[in-house]
Amino acid sequence: MKNTNKGTRSKDSADRILDVATELFAEHGYEGLSTRQLASAVGLSIATINYHVGSKSELYGKVISRLFMRKKHS
Numbered sequence: 001m002k003n004t005n006k007g008t009r010s011k012d013s014a015d016r017i018l019d020v021a022t023e024l025f026a027e028h029g030y031e032g033l034s035t036r037q038l039a040s041a042v043g044l045s046i047a048t049i050n051y052h053v054g055s056k057s058e059l060y061g062k063v064i065s066r067l068f069m070r071k072k073h074s
Contacts, residue, residue: 014052017042021053022063030060 020042024033035056039046053059 010052013044013048017044017049017053017059018063018066021059022067025060025063030056 017038021033021038024038024041027033028037035046035049038059039049042049049059053062
C-alpha cells in the first residue's frame with residue numbers, strides 16, 4: 001500500500017498559505033488582498049486555499065492568531 005503522507009502535505013500547504021498570506025495581508029491589508037491574488041502567489045487554486053484554510057476571514061483570523069502565538073512565545 002502506498003503511503004503518500006497526505007497529512008504532512010496538507011500541513012505543508014496550509015503553512016505555505018499562511019506564510020504567503022501573512023506577507024500579502026501586511027502589504028495590501030485585508031480589503032486589498034483577494035483570494036485570487038493569494039492563490040496566484042501561492043500557486044494553488046482558490047478551491048485548494050479554501051480547503052486548507054477556509055474563507056478569507058477565517059484565513060485572516062488564523063494569520064493574526066499565528067502572529068500572536070509567535071509573539072507570545074518569543
